[in-house]
Amino acid sequence: MIKCSIINDLLAAYVSGTGSEDTRELVDEHIAACGDCRDKLAEMQERVAAQLREKDAKSINVFKTMKKKIFRRNVLVATVAAVFVLIIALFTGIKIIDYKPIAYYDGLVNLEVHYADYYNGEGNIKITVSDPSKNPETTGKIPVLDISCAQNYYSSNATGRTITRDGEQVHVMYICFLDNILTRIKPANEGQLVHRLVFVDPGLINDSPVRTEVYYFTDVESARNNALSDKEFDDFRHNGTLVWSGYVDDTRAFF
Numbered sequence: 001m002i003k004c005s006i007i008n009d010l011l012a013a014y015v016s017g018t019g020s021e022d023t024r025e026l027v028d029e030h031i032a033a034c035g036d037c038r039d040k041l042a043e044m045q046e047r048v049a050a051q052l053r054e055k056d057a058k059s060i061n062v063f064k065t066m067k068k069k070i071f072r073r074n075v076l077v078a079t080v081a082a083v084f085v086l087i088i089a090l091f092t093g094i095k096i097i098d099y100k101p102i103a104y105y106d107g108l109v110n111l112e113v114h115y116a117d118y119y120n121g122e123g124n125i126k127i128t129v130s131d132p133s134k135n136p137e138t139t140g141k142i143p144v145l146d147i148s149c150a151q152n153y154y155s156s157n158a159t160g161r162t163i164t165r166d167g168e169q170v171h172v173m174y175i176c177f178l179d180n181i182l183t184r185i186k187p188a189n190e191g192q193l194v195h196r197l198v199f200v201d202p203g204l205i206n207d208s209p210v211r212t213e214v215y216y217f218t219d220v221e222s223a224r225n226n227a228l229s230d231k232e233f234d235d236f237r238h239n240g241t242l243v244w245s246g247y248v249d250d251t252r253a254f255f
Helices: 004-016 021-033 035-097 181-185 230-239
Strands: 109-120 126-128 140-149 155-165 168-179 192-200 211-216 241-246 252-254
Touching: 004 021, 004 035, 021 035, 109 211, 109 241, 140 211, 155 230, 168 230, 211 230
Parallel strands: 168 211
Antiparallel strands: 109 126, 109 140, 140 192, 155 168, 192 252, 211 241
């Protein structure tokens, strides 16, 4: 029988698979009858297997680390892209919905006196009926001053106040139309009612009729300040354009 020392020298080649076929046969024949060499072979094989497992684990860890880095990079790229798109969307959205006063031109504001159905409201104030199906019990007709815009618009802005000017009561109203990109590309909504000034019978509030003046004023918000005196409020008319002035059937304007 071949000595164990010779077989021990051949075990490394046997385990690594680098030995010849004759070497493998020689080792197989010996370990079949030698328990010590068989145990050494098993120990060596386990050690090699452990080394391989450790190597594989390191490779897997490296792969996982690379995968995490790629994932983080993709998340970062996606986040930056999303933020960029959001900024563009917000900027574009603000530009689209941002509305500005429409500059006045002849024909922009339409004002017409009509006679609308009304019913007596609380305090015997005349209330106009916009939808007869909801308020069928009308009392009669009442003069109204309807204000509309000749072009499409985003919204309107208006404020009014009755002031005393040179000893006469005058109801001063400032109105402005606003638009944005969206309203500019839509078809004009010509003739849409914007505001309705309602007039009541003389004597219900004041025996004297009140003259009404309507101005187109692009800075209506500045006139909304309740701290303004009547004179300060009235002075804004010099910065606007008078679009209507007068009385409606010698009755008092009421808002």
